[in-house]
Amino acid sequence: MTNAPVESRLFESARLGTLDLPNRLVMAPMTRNRASADGVPLPMMATYYAQRASAGLIIAEASTPNAVGQTYPNITAIHTRDQVAGWRQVTETVRAAGGRMFLQLQHGGRVGHPDTSGLMPVAPSPVPLPETVFTPSGHQDAVVPRELTVEEIRATVADFAAAARNAVDAGFAGVEVHAANGYLLHQFLAQGTNHRTDAYGGPVAHRIRFVVEVVRAVVAAVGPERVGVRIAPGVTVNGIEEGDTEQIYPALVAALAELGPAYLHVVFADPAQPLFRQLRELWPNTLVANPVLGWGGPLPADGGKLKGEQLLAAGADLIALGRAFLANPDLVERLRTDAPLNAVRDRGLMYVGGEAGYTDYPTLAETRVPAALTSR
Template identity: 40%
Template structure:
């Protein structure tokens, strides 16, 4: 046994949930759902093998058909999908695990081939130039601006997805508000050019994210709702703007009013700093404004994770690819056993 006790100490996430340790399995898209985006028995086994984590966050799960941007991702909007996920949660709970579903709409990070020929929706009409990930040579292109009526429908879809996740047995939901997907697109000036109540100022640009949080909180209880954010970490062709920091400052302060489960850092490098965030890392920026539970993510070492918790830089720490390579990652870390390194070939199977 090592002396890294802070990583392995229990953590009270909310009134109902005590996590067995501070280690979180990060959400990772695996693209291995069955037809009609239904989770499989193999997915249930995959998550059940990782229940030593204090908290598991699932791969991004689309809230409705036009949320798709990758092949073979799971959904949470049909009865068959709910039943498929119930197999997953039953398997995880049988091993005393805790599991949240990440609910997801990719917005402009899609392609008409996934959308019956329609353009992807986004806060504003934009053009993406890069290739569609896992999209067999397809390239992104134009998106169209959503109407106010469509925004209301989207908020309702997030809330319904949250209710469906609870019906499927999940302990809560993590709203994917990071990494250049739909909610994040509202939060950055590069992708939000709106002049109505959802654009043009920090409070307007944060409005959609806050309305989604509120709708989900009212649907299933705020203690079951979390959100992932990336004030920096400009993925999916978002370009940083110095004004973005004011949007996220407003959002994070507003989230303090709600007793949500946590905020989760959406960044793959905990050492990267951003001039737009005052030369701060993503996690440090979030911590400076958000006072609730914070999950850090970003290629942490065991030592760095322990130091961050000990120094109150964050409360929980998420590991991603190490969990793909090591289903028993927590046990290996606890006993200081060698950890297998991730290799891209591991993505071809779901073990």
């Protein structure tokens, strides 16, 4: 007598706020540069996301809450009527395919360029990005950002709240506030980019203030069940130097927990790290974990399934995968059946626009040879 195989917890249903999710796999937000120059989603984006509607939840790519927050060319935004209308076409198509979507809200801060947005980037302090930044004419040296005034900080908080309302109007089930990966909110958290001496800089309690104010405003605008927050403890992309990772994140997560957002999304989560376990204990609601799969390297053969299962065992509730969903529109079915995965194509195709490397990744059904042909 043999025992039937135990199905992975990745394929169990889950509850997120008011949403019933058919599985615990989340499509992570990934910038793809397929919008118009003024941030309006294009029709092929509806096709791309609908192809991946079997994910338990899709977190759509970073969208800017105002013009000065634009990071790169042809990224999406959510602060004009045309942008809202473009996103509505996407959400309606995905909903018709059975999917559920949140939208990530991201302000680039110092990660931007006047040739891209037409505006001088802003940041907590005038500390430039220590690397080049991509613009419509190619890579250029970063400029020194202008330090935000307290009045501008308040206006930016209001912009995030307005963007959240716009996202709900566009048909999203909720929004994710992006406080990770070296963009504006992360810049306020990190000692290397925040040299302020006012109530938004210096001690930990001051450096978390802007993030907490943004999340509080977004929660007030659309309700806590519609809000998630993404953080990246210890991640150094875009020149970020936190300085006191072990101190700032417990303080931040404890403060955010009081606001009651539906989920916390931890980038590059490692179940072996004490900080991950500490944050799990501090966070009372859904924890979304993005496993470490190698930044820019080839995907593991299982697409992150094993590491996802390890994170679930360590207390995560949902598992966010990025490039595995990018290359495999039917990733859920492939992981469920242990089918081989498509490899991610040339990294350049992620950001150059067009259908190639975007909507043309085949499903299993499209790659299998019909039996009638193999019997000839």
